[in-house]
Amino acid sequence: MSLEKAFVFEKTITAPVELIYRAFTSSTALREWLCDIATTNPEEGGWIYLVWNRGYFASGHFTRLIPEKAISFKWIGKDEPGWTDVDVTITPLDDEDLHNVRISHSGIGEGDEWAKSREEISKGWALGLKNLKSTLEVGKDLRFVERPLIGIYPEDLSDLTKTALEELNVPVNKGVKVKELVPGYGADQAGIQKGDVIVAVNNQPIDGVRALLALMLEFAAGDEITVTAYRENTKKTFSIDTKPQKFEDIPETxxxxxxxxxxxxxxxxxxxxxxxxxxxxxxxxxxxxxxxxxxxxxxxxxxxxxxxxxxxxxxxxxxxxxxxxxxxxxxxxxxxxxxxxxxxxxxxxxxxxxxxxxxxxxxxxxxxxxxxxxxxxxxxxxxxxxxxxxxxxxxxxxxxxxxxxxxxxxxxx
CATH class of the missing domain: 1.20.120.450 (dinb family like domain)
Structure with missing residues (x-):
């Protein structure tokens, strides 16, 4: 990564060039490696709108599209001071289907008002390219595969009926209800019970399942986290050891x-x-x-x-x-x-x-x-x-x- 005039990231990826190009232009493909929600109109001047469950979003438009070679777009993200430019180039290497993917993100300012954006952009593209390589080469989305588990089946508290909410007898109306526990996982071992309502992880508020899943991406399997939950009207704190996800192999055909x-x-x-x-x-x-x-x-x-x-x-x-x-x-x-x-x-x-x-x-x-x-x-x-x-x-x-x-x-x- 270079910091002189732009953030530059590169990754060697083995995949058909048309699928690499599609990964930056198709809304479905963008959701599979970069963001959580996307809509695009892949033509010059067409829109690109990306949303992440953690609360960030960016909108812009395509400025250059050269099929199977290059993609450029301008965007402005939430709370960012101004527009920035993203340029993607796809270069074939010697081996069949082996390509170098280069992302240059320019126009990012130097002042304090850009400090958070610089950090998020740097982190986001680095993790994104790593995931792009995984999804294109083996199919697996690392955001799911590497997300640690605490061992619960969650449910949004806001989705409960009035009767079900009254039966829980909790003093909150937002959070994550524990529908079921996975035996032997961290939540079960720490003493969390079915019906408990999770309201925070490591002191960061949790208002629903999406917020919980987005926050868990910040941890690695094996990390110990602190979960705050209500059991009826009593607030409790639990130290939970996380475990890796288990995914069944998907048949090849x-x-x-x-x-x-x-x-x-x-x-x-x-x-x-x-x-x-x-x-x-x-x-x-x-x-x-x-x-x-x-x-x-x-x-x-x-x-x-x-x-x-x-x-x-x-x-x-x-x-x-x-x-x-x-x-x-x-x-x-x-x-x-x-x-x-x-x-x-x-x-x-x-x-x-x-x-x-x-x-x-x-x-x-x-x-x-x-x-x-x-x-x-x-x-x-x-x-x-x-x-x-x-x-x-x-x-x-x-x-x-x-x-x-x-x-x-x-x-x-």
Whole structure:
């Protein structure tokens, strides 16, 4: 890195030149190595807008595009005093698919008002290029692979129903609820319990899951962190040892991925069908609380999730993702509409099976050229296989709802 007139970063990357060029122009590709949200119009004068979950964002426009050779754009970031220029050049080296990628970021001032920007820009491009090399060469996004774990399944406190929030009895309305603990991980060993609400890590406030995930990127696996959480109205502090992420290997071809997914689905369906054995319509329609789903409504949610997954697969393949801000949630009108169409448990299960079959088929029919986009393929494969856990979590929710229904009905008999 040179500091004379501009920040300059270079990295040797083995990847097809068209995919390196795409990494700086496609909104989907930019999300896979650099930022968390992006939208672009890759033509000279077209916009580029990038957002990071930690609170930083930058907007600008492309000033030069030479396909497979060079990209230039001007941008201005949050709280930055002025516009700066980014120039990217891609130079082929001797070996096939071996390229030198050079980023020059100029126009950054020298005064105190630029001090924070200089530090963030320097750190950001260095980490970004390291991740670009990983995503293009092996597909893995280091922001996920290297992010340490404390061993919880988190949930935004703001997403809870009024009833669920009242049951927690905490004096805050923002934070991260611990839905479940991973046995043997740091949170479990430190004494954190299911239902605790995390409000700070190393004295830095946490208002939701995005903030927690963004902050965890500042640590390495093995680091000890301090977590502040509420258990009802009592504030507690825990020292937690972090551990590395564990990722399953993604099968090399879409056909193999589809077969693995089909196997996981079969096991999950078997468990779900076991929970629903001999359930009555009254039991399946019973809601445990005023803001809680019945077994039927939870099945509707699983159907909707598969439909959203089909759209997500299509968007990632196309490189045009509509899902940016956050998940919109299952609104009541949509749940009622689906229940009107599929009114019985048998109807709902039949539609859920069809949706799962379509998910498997969507993966199986992916063009083999898609796997060349290693970052997209790894991300899609990881997301699809993780969706099985979503089914398992809601199977437990359905089981709890049916158990509560049977207890209430028996008590009233």
């Amino acid at each position: 879409s056909e193999e991925l589809a077969k693995e997914l089909e196997n996981f689905i079969s096991k999950s369906l078997e468990a779900l069908e076991g929970v629903l054995t001999d359930v009555t319509d009254a039991e399946a329609s019973f809601s445990p609380g005023p803001d809680e789903w019945s077994a039927k409504e939870t099945l509707v949610h699983l159907i909707h999730n598969e439909r959203e997954l089909h759209t997500y697969i299509n968007d990632v393949v196309a490189g045009q993702e509509r899902f940016q801000d956050d998940w919109s949630g299952d609104q009541l009108f949509r749940i009622r509409a689906t229940l009107t169409t599929y009114p019985t448990v048998d109807d709902l299960m039949a539609e859920f099976r069809r949706s799962l079959k379509e998910t498997v088929a969507s993966v199986a029919f992916l063009d083999q050229s898609f796997a060349r986009r290693k970052a997209s393929y790894w991300r899609l494969g990881t997301e699809i296989l993780n969706s099985i856990r979503h089914i398992q979590e809601h199977t437990r929710q359905i089981e709890d709802a049916i158990h509560e229904a049977r207890s209430r009905i028996a008590a009233e008999a």
